Amino acid sequence: MRIGEAGRATGTKSETIRYYEREGLLPPPPRTSSNYRDYGPDEISRLRFIKRSRKLGFSMSQVKELMAMADDPDQPCETVDKIASAQLREVEAKLTDLRALRKELTKVVESCKHGTVAECRVIEVLAGSGAGR
Amino acid sequence: MRIGEAGRATGTKSETIRYYEREGLLPPPPRTSSNYRDYGPDEISRLRFIKRSRKLGFSMSQVKELMAMADDPDQPCETVDKIASAQLREVEAKLTDLRALRKELTKVVESCKHGTVAECRVIEVLAGSGAGR
DNA sequence: GCTTGATCTTGTAGTTACTACAAGGTGCAG
DNA sequence: CTGCACCTTGTAGTAACTACAAGATCAAGC
Numbered sequence: 001m002r003i004g005e006a007g008r009a010t011g012t013k014s015e016t017i018r019y020y021e022r023e024g025l026l027p028p029p030p031r032t033s034s035n036y037r038d039y040g041p042d043e044i045s046r047l048r049f050i051k052r053s054r055k056l057g058f059s060m061s062q063v064k065e066l067m068a069m070a071d072d073p074d075q076p077c078e079t080v081d082k083i084a085s086a087q088l089r090e091v092e093a094k095l096t097d098l099r100a101l102r103k104e105l106t107k108v109v110e111s112c113k114h115g116t117v118a119e120c121r122v123i124e125v126l127a128g129s130g131a132g133r
Numbered sequence: 134m135r136i137g138e139a140g141r142a143t144g145t146k147s148e149t150i151r152y153y154e155r156e157g158l159l160p161p162p163p164r165t166s167s168n169y170r171d172y173g174p175d176e177i178s179r180l181r182f183i184k185r186s187r188k189l190g191f192s193m194s195q196v197k198e199l200m201a202m203a204d205d206p207d208q209p210c211e212t213v214d215k216i217a218s219a220q221l222r223e224v225e226a227k228l229t230d231l232r233a234l235r236k237e238l239t240k241v242v243e244s245c246k247h248g249t250v251a252e253c254r255v256i257e258v259l260a261g262s263g264a265g266r
Numbered sequence: 267g268c269t270t271g272a273t274c275t276t277g278t279a280g281t282t283a284c285t286a287c288a289a290g291g292t293g294c295a296g
Numbered sequence: 297c298t299g300c301a302c303c304t305t306g307t308a309g310t311a312a313c314t315a316c317a318a319g320a321t322c323a324a325g326c
Contacts, residue, residue, distance in 0.1 A: 004272065013314070013315090034321075036272090056230055056234075057188050067255075069253055073253040084238050084241040094189055112214040120203040122200075127185075146286095148286075152285090167293050168293090169301090169302060193283070
């Protein structure tokens, strides 16, 4: 699979893929005899993972950390646990916030459906103290 | 409440607050007689909302859209519904991905606790087709 | 065989969302 | 009256892309 196809398959521009490679997020893929990058299913998974994680608001270095952990999970338990627990806390916080946001958005959409004018409290809900910062 | 205090209360730098104001995310607050920005609870809510939303991976323009909707929800139902539904779809997608990620991270942390070496499949899980792109 | 489009490289520059100064000035609290 | 927080404008740096451009190679269709 060449870069263009890989891009189409994952919704990533070729330039971004090369950028990820430069930045060390994506290992340099094997090359064809004509020096084209040759992506396999593994690289595609990685790309999709990066894309999703970034959409969820994780930084490139967090993504890197997660992938490194997945790549060799037989590092000292201490290290793995530290990373995983920290990420887990972040994930939980995001889940909480997203659930609150979903609830409010659902209310808006529902009231809209019934022709009534929405009362939208998204701001208040996400502004709520919940874990603070 | 002056800018510094508002910053401390929301975990935002004064410079970022002024930046948000310049970019139209935050309405210009009233000024004290000595020209200091004077923030009330409403502005603080807004700031917190912006911070949270950004952490969840929403763009500034999406945040703007959401706030505009919250500000006058008696716009044509069509408009409100269109925005809210789109955001809702995004929220749902993020929730799905985060739940999958949480599951994997939990597994890692758990196996770590039991001294066993983790088998970490975060990449595979988020790479999964689920809604694709 | 030749054209067309995808890829290769390097490099520069634009965008978004900040962050960090600096300079020069005002306000307020101890 | 000293020092710190704030005011303004402006420049520049960072992260994570995105978009060219130039010059070259390659692969597929006519």
